[in-house]
Every structure is written in structure tokens, then in C-alpha cells.
Amino acid sequence: SSTKTHSYYGPDLAGVFSGKSYKHIVMPRGINRAAVYAFTSCANLQSVEFPDELKYVAADAFHGCKTLPTINLEQVDSIGKNAFYGCIVFNDEKMDKVKRIDYKAFYNCSNLNGINGVVSLPLCDSIAQYAFYGCTNIEKIEFSENLRFLDQYAFQECTSLASVKLPNSLKALLVGTFQDCTKLTGVSYSENLLKVHRGAFYDTPWYNNLPVEGGVKYMGHIAMYVVDPGSATAIREGTTSIADGFNGSNFSNNPSLPASLRRIGDSAFYGNKFTTLVMPEGLEQIGERAF
Numbered sequence: 001s002s003t004k005t006h007s008y009y010g011p012d013l014a015g016v017f018s019g020k021s022y023k024h025i026v027m028p029r030g031i032n033r034a035a036v037y038a039f040t041s042c043a044n045l046q047s048v049e050f051p052d053e054l055k056y057v058a059a060d061a062f063h064g065c066k067t068l069p070t071i072n073l074e075q076v077d078s079i080g081k082n083a084f085y086g087c088i089v090f091n092d093e094k095m096d097k098v099k100r101i102d103y104k105a106f107y108n109c110s111n112l113n114g115i116n117g118v119v120s121l122p123l124c125d126s127i128a129q130y131a132f133y134g135c136t137n138i139e140k141i142e143f144s145e146n147l148r149f150l151d152q153y154a155f156q157e158c159t160s161l162a163s164v165k166l167p168n169s170l171k172a173l174l175v176g177t178f179q180d181c182t183k184l185t186g187v188s189y190s191e192n193l194l195k196v197h198r199g200a201f202y203d204t205p206w207y208n209n210l211p212v213e214g215g216v217k218y219m220g221h222i223a224m225y226v227v228d229p230g231s232a233t234a235i236r237e238g239t240t241s242i243a244d245g246f247n248g249s250n251f252s253n254n255p256s257l258p259a260s261l262r263r264i265g266d267s268a269f270y271g272n273k274f275t276t277l278v279m280p281e282g283l284e285q286i287g288e289r290a291f
Contacts (some may be wrong), residue, residue: 122144138161172195226247249273
């Protein structure tokens with residue numbers, strides 16, 4: 001039979017349908033979570049019905065379900081690692097109550113685009129590494145104003161993503177977060193954002209078009225990268241942060257640091273041969289291996 005109704009045998013049902021050929025599964029009442037590996041590699045799966053509202057999707061729950069078009073996630077508050085990894089036709093319109101999205105949760109979900117290309121995450125405060133990697137249909141992300149953690153490569157190769165508005169609550173951007181988003185032309189952020197890796201926006205039109213002054217590329221209040229070592233002698237006044245991975249050792253002379261500077265990033269001047277470097281009085285943070 002292509003439809004399977006399963007009785008409740010225990011508290012978890014981990015891996016219960018893994019690798020099966022069912023197309024339609026109806027879960028019994030009393031189940032409000034998709035357990036670990038519950039539907040992994042169900043290559044023909046087209047629907048799963050939860051009579052009770054689904055509240056939690058565990059790690060690898062739907063990993064590799066390549067024909068699954070959607071699951072109702074309206075009441076879900078947490079999505080585990082690899083939960084929908086490789087679900088290439090999957091889309092869900094509402095994730096309004098999701099607070100945490102774990103490692104590779106929607107990795108290569110190339111059809112995921114929310115509502116008309118907009119994925120809204122109004123309560124989500126943590127998005128892990130590679131969470132939306134390769135989601136090539138997403139055009140816009142609406143982040144929670146309580147977003148605290150956005151991990152590296154979270155939106156890498158989201159090639160339809162055109163604009164990003166980062167909330168005031170976000171204070172760090174790690175390497176590759178929006179790398180290879182080849183249509184990204186608009187990014188807005190607040191001055192609360194101090195810890196930024198120079199590779200957060202690699203290979204995006206927005207990053208490529210950032211202004212260069214005195215041989216240094218700037219993202220507003222953040223010095224991102226030494227573009228021309230020959231002409232780079234100082235960080236401009238008004239800069240509050242020097243990016244992680246800033247290749248400051250390429251300065252041809254001892255650089256002048258502005259009084260406005262609050263943070264020097266990880267490995268910012270690593271490998272330098274300076275003889276003199278004057279630290280501004282307002283400096284609050286010095287990253288790992290900064291010098």
C-alpha cells in the first residue's frame with residue numbers, strides 16, 4: 001500500500017519509516033514531533049499528516065525526502081540538524097514560531113521560497129552553519145528583531161537572494177554567511193554590528209561594490225580589507241571595527257588607527273612587521289591572533 005497508518009509503539013519512533021517506499025503517511029494522535037531519522041530517505045514520500053500539531057522536527061527527520069513538497073511547520077519551534085537536507089521540492093510558507101534552526105536544516109532545499117520568495121522568521125534567534133545553504137529560490141529573508149546568532153555559511157549560494165536587512169540585535173557576522181549570493185545588491189545593518197569577517201559577503205555584487213578609500217575597502221563603520229597595500233597608510237576616522245581576517249599586515253608602513261576604533265578583529269594584522277602601532281584609548285576588544 002502507498003499509504004501507511006502507524007500505531008504508537010513508544011515515546012520516540014526514531015527511524016521508524018527510514019528508507020521505506022511509502023508515499024503517504026498518517027501519524028496517530030499523540031505524536032507532535034518528527035523523531036530522529038523518522039522519515040530519512042523515504043524517496044517516494046509525498047505527504048505526512050500529523051493530526052496533532054507538529055511542534056518539533058528532530059535531526060535528519062526528513063533527510064533525503066526528495067519528493068516531499070511540504071509539511072505544516074506553523075507551530076514548530078525548533079528544527080534539528082539535517083532535518084530537511086536535500087528535500088529539493090520542499091517548501092513551507094510559514095515558520096512563524098520557529099526559534100532555532102540547526103546545522104544544514106534546509107541544506108540544498110532548492111525550491112524553498114516561503115511566500116512569493118520571502119522567508120519570514122519572526123521569532124528565530126539562532127540560525128546555524130549551512131542552515132539554508134543552496135536554497136536558490138529564496139529572494140528575501142525577514143529576520144527576527146531578536147536574532148542573536150547567525151553562523152558561518154548559513155545562506156551561502158542562495159543565488160536569488162537580493163536584499164538583506166540585519167536586525168539591531170545581531171552583533172556578529174562570520175565567514176561565508178552570505179558568500180556566493182550572486183544577486184545580493186542590498187544590505188542594511190546597524191552600528192551594533194562590530195564583529196564581521198571580511199569573507200561574510202564574498203562574491204556578491206554588494207561586497208564587490210563597497211567603497212575603497214585610501215586603499216581600504218569599507219562596509220560603513222567597518223574596515224573590511226586592504227585592497228591596495230601601496231596606498232594604505234591609515235584606517236579612516238569614524239571606523240569602529242576592523243574585520244576578522246582583515247589583511248592589515250599588507251600595510252606598507254605603520255598604520256594609523258582612528259580614535260573612534262572599538263574593536264580589532266581576529267587575525268586582523270597577523271604576520272605584520274610594524275615597528276610602531278598606537279592603540280586608541282577607546283579600544284574595547286582585540287581579537288584572537290590580532291597581531
